[in-house]
Amino acid sequence: MNNQILKQMGCLWEHEGILCSLKETSYDSENDIHMTDSLMHVVNFDQVKTLRSSELRISQPPTSADALYRDGNGLLYLIEFKNGCVHKADIFNKIYDSIVFLLDRKVLIDLADCAKRLAFILVYNSEKYHAEQDKIPSWGVISNYFSSLGHLPPVFDYIARFKGYCFNSVCALNSSEFNVNFVKEHDKGYSGQIH
Template sequence: MSKGKSMTEEIIQNLREALIKHECTLKKASFDKCSVSYMCESKLKVINFDKIPKEYSKEKHLPCLPASNDALYISKDGSWYFIEFKNGSIDRADLFRKIYDSIIMLLELGIIPDFDFARKNISYILVYNSDKYPKIQKSESREENFSYFMRLAKTEEKLFEVEKLEKYLLKETHTYSKELFNTKFIIPMESIEGMAVTR
């Protein structure tokens, strides 16, 4: 490690050397081909992690492509975030495989040193479309009441058991609706980066 540099600073430099060509906006990484729509409008810069499996498989001479999360974001304070966008149905096993495979690719590409780094530094955010994933029986008045109380509480609902991976493979896990993702993640990060905040 170079004198005067933290491990995180050096890892970020390595990340940029290996993956910078896949940098894009968070909006672009959130694009859903099926519905031809975006799940957020943010111009935060992320790594489009969906582009990594093809190059990784070619380098390692693998017969098949690993699964991957949609985006990797590294904040100014050195915190890492894997972000997965789901605009439709959600399969828990598929989510877990994407998390495992994404971390393995970071390890084998030499971007992170070990699993302990992931446990201490990488958080996971699943962003889902609450309109397509109803949590209660469909009813206009029930939906209105549910949305009202969720807005009052301003809390996330833990879904799909991704929290089981906390302290095992990941530092933290979050499951946010599109609206909560904007409030809890995009607005704070854009503010820290000095960007015009997406509302």
């Protein structure tokens, strides 16, 4: 299924690393850790962005989400892994640049199509996230309150504004929640072989 996305994007998928495992796209080289062990096949969106930037000879390359996944129903998922600090401007830039690329390559037709067929998942390291938030007075009380209501933690609330506008759904999941809720649902029957 993700091969179809590559063909639609006009990518030369003979480039090594374009189609890879979700585990590979979740790798944090600074800390030498993967945020998931899933072998499900995804498009390495960082690699696609790098190739496209080179092709266009862009001096200041755009940013992008880490992975693009297409499920059996044609729903596309942009997945961004953040093992360290999560900066609002960084996430906004990654969302914007990723959507522009998908529209430019005609993977999606327009913003209405994005809002219908595109989802965004921010996967974060809860230990590092909470360690950063512990530096803010009373953060634990605030965070626990919002968590108990089932909402995004306040620091991630800003991505909710994209729902219905650029995405059909948005969520921020810690790596454990991502592995239980997303990977378990979509990672059925992957042998690790990438075709």
